[in-house]
Amino acid sequence: QKEVEQNSGPLSVPEGAIASLNCTYSDRGSQSFFWYRQYSGKSPELIMFIYSNGDKEDGRFTAQLNKASQYVSLLIRDSQPSDSATYLCAALPEGTSYGKLTFGQGTILTVHP
Amino acid sequence: SAVISQKPSRDICQRGTSLTIQCQVDSQVTMMFWYRQQPGQSLTLIATANQGSEATYESGFVIDKFPISRPNLTFSTLTVSNMSPEDSSIYLCSVYSDRGPSYEQYFGPGTRLTVT
Numbered sequence A: 001q002k003e004v005e006q007n008s009g010p011l012s013v014p015e016g017a018i019a020s021l022n023c024t025y026s027d028r029g030s031q032s033f034f035w036y037r038q039y040s041g042k043s044p045e046l047i048m049f050i051y052s053n054g055d056k057e058d059g060r061f062t063a064q065l066n067k068a069s070q071y072v073s074l075l076i077r078d079s080q081p082s083d084s085a086t087y088l089c090a091a092l093p094e095g096t097s098y099g100k101l102t103f104g105q106g107t108i109l110t111v112h113p
Numbered sequence B: 001s002a003v004i005s006q007k008p009s010r011d012i013c014q015r016g017t018s019l020t021i022q023c024q025v026d027s028q029v030t031m032m033f034w035y036r037q038q039p040g041q042s043l044t045l046i047a048t049a050n051q052g053s054e055a056t057y058e059s060g061f062v063i064d065k066f067p068i069s070r071p072n073l074t075f076s077t078l079t080v081s082n083m084s085p086e087d088s089s090i091y092l093c094s095v096y097s098d099r100g101p102s103y104e105q106y107f108g109p110g111t112r113l114t115v116t
Helices: none
Strands: A004-006 A011-014 A019-025 A032-038 A045-050 A054-058 A061-066 A071-076 A085-092 A107-112 B004-007 B010-013 B019-025 B031-037 B043-050 B068-072 B075-080 B089-099 B102-107 B111-115
Touching (some): A019 A107, A032 A061, A032 A071, A032 B102, A045 A054, A045 B102, B004 B089, B019 B031, B019 B111, B031 B075, B075 B089
Antiparallel strands (some): A004 A019, A019 A071, A032 A085, A054 A061, B004 B019, B031 B089, B068 B075, B089 B102, B089 B111
């Protein structure tokens, strides 16, 4: 079974710190990876997608992909209390059509003032 | 990014009844997806809705329980039939946009269903 694993947390960081969220996946052939932010009672909001090894930066967010080690991470710089949410990692398994994502359980992030 | 709307946003239903959830997208898309998020859980794909063909269901989901319609390229419905409390979940419609070698996938606001 193709799986995506995340530490459920909660991960607590002080305001202004770097929050590091990690995700591993079992299907070595997975091609695309996504990070979503989900506030309580809301639907997932796409933050980043990444498909190449290395780093991808967008504002305060950096996604890192290491296909050899089968992990994906999300760094949030200068964390703000408004970043407090559940962060979902998702992968598109090899041979799977676009749209059919496998999600991790999510990591709860709390940023305290 | 695509703008997705869903109706209803929430509902409380009695066991044994059915509820139809509507999903509307602001642009034409080939495929629409229905996901479920059970309380405290992550998202699980229910089925893929293609315009002009039968929906394809993931393992553990069947058409009799979750019939889907896709009458055009911007609209789809998911029906949750003969509901039980175990069907209490958030149901999410999703679409994607091609971005060259990868793509972006978006979710609607969700329908929060409680079955009593």
